[in-house]
Amino acid sequence: MSLQTWLVSLFLLICVILCWSVSAQAFAPYPYDSYYSGARFRRGPLMGFDGEDTQLQQLMQNLKPRPTLLIRIASSLGCIAHIHMATAGEIVEVNWLAEHINDPHVKVLDATYEVKPKPNWEEFKNTSYGKFDELIKTHVNPNYTAEHIPNAVHFNLDVAYFPGQYERFSFYSPELFEQYVQKLGINKDDKLIVYSRGPAAGMLFAARVWWTFKVYGHRNIEVLNGGFNAWKSSGHPTESGDKSATQGNWKAGPIDKSLYANFDDLTNDPRGGNLFENKMSAINMLDARPGGQFNGSEPLGFPAPKATGSHIAGAKNVPLPNVVGETGVKDKSALEEALKKAGFDASKSTVTMCNSGVQASMLALGLARLGIKARVYNGSMSELALRASEYINSK
Template identity: 30%
Template sequence: MTASVPPLISCQYLKDNLDKTVVLDGSSHMPNSGRDARKEFRENGHLPGARFFDVDTIKDPTNPLPHMMPSAEQFASQVGELGISNNDHVVVYDTVGFFAAPRVYWMFKAFGHKNVSVLNGGFKAWTAAGLPIEKGEREIEPKEYKVHPLNKDMIRDYQQMLTIVNNQQSPVTVIDARPSPRFTGRAPEPRVGLSSGHMPRSKNVPFVELFDMETGMLHTPEQLAAAYKRAGVDIDALKKHESRESNVVLSCGSGLTACVLYFSLEQLGLKNLAVYDGSWTEYASHPESPIIKDP
């Protein structure tokens, strides 16, 4: 498949095109949840023919941070083991709706994969529509996945973030997807020993405000724009000043839900967006990082 595909697809679209797609379950859970996403994939069921994309293993194994991007060679090798080739239409979902699936979407895009979509509503919407599921894991025939270099415009590292936050005149807007109590510093981080709070001048759009937690469905563009507006983010102004050098950087706890922001802003027409890969777990672990806590 070489034609462009919609980034957001419905259950009906996937049902009609199931034999033309590679479906990935990208589910993941918070480190203190006690849940095992792969075990749930096998025992609770998944979409027919789905393979499990493990964000906790398809990452940089040399980095102690939880979800850092793997090398292009590692990504290509592990994706090939999932039976995926470069021209496949990859469809990603998770069991929440919009939690880890957008991270998988962003990873594929960052490594140059053209045809990748997120299933609107994920597993919740699929089962609510009465569509079939299966249990267990099928054997997968590996394919060759050609290495494509990482698009470095889509990612930011710690030193780049430090430059942004220490420059009072920086034109970059940093948006944080963590829950408001962690952003303000009134609640602790789930990772022991990590300070809560936020980066100077960053905005807070909790990722749960961007979709319906009950149905898993992404909010309408009007609802998405309103959520950003409430946080002081003017979408029209960002579009007006958009340049190839991203003026919007997205962060969260460990790089997962920042990609929910990425996906929603893409739906609103923004193009040059970057994700801070190490996110708050990396930022707050450095003693030189300026941290703001609301009174």
């Protein structure tokens, strides 16, 4: 048995003991009959009901004189189930999705995307900004409509974000972003499973959507390991056509700055000042681009008039092939080895970057598997090239 498995087993055993103890007290006939008399009883973290004291008294009358073994076990298992949902991982396997595909509280998002040139940001702002009904109609993805996982709705990166002056995928305000998500039929209590196809074992664009929902405060979201190809190769069914959705009630929270970084954040860091000028000495700046782009043996891919190098001084290269293989995200030992090779310092906070924030999101997903929380620099190299290309000064 591995150390991780042993620790998880020990944790669950402790939960059983704690829940057993709490359930025995919660259902005991005495002294809680008099203690809760006339008081409003609210749901606690280990309780399974919510209501007035009359409901509690009626329940206790039915359970006297002592709770049965079955009730204690059920309470304990309920506690474990609650904990399991609260600590769900960031990556889900195909078999789990196949078993829950018809669960009304599980919503599947297809994040299939084809990279295309950035639209003119001023024109988009004047004609299309926030006009989601029009954008949905004009941005239909043919690969999604041809074939997708049953019940999946398409999450389109060109609709969910807008082209900013410097950023390729700029974030809408929470109030606007939630309008788009609601049009996809998503509710606030839904568990979201997102997949894509193409690069990084079909997980690249799905990771971007995963990170985006996290930034807006939705924690209950996972990426399908291996993407659409993993689903198909396992022999599971698919469907075609566009999936209509009933308006959802999903709500966006404020932008989580512990997960998101922009240019201003990195030039005015509270501990490191201008991190570009200080060679990222205060943080781990992990660059997810291919090694050739990082070291300059391959071109940047966009104009950068003041650039004298191919990456930011102090950045550390963790290319995506070190994070994800042909069938999905690599195991933890491989991820740890990739960080070690890059010179990762666990005592420092972490920011990921790439060309436009997409590969950086995939790297953030890999880091999350190790329990490492990272901010994604949303604008990344494409923003620096337009805004401050002099910071691209190392090879």
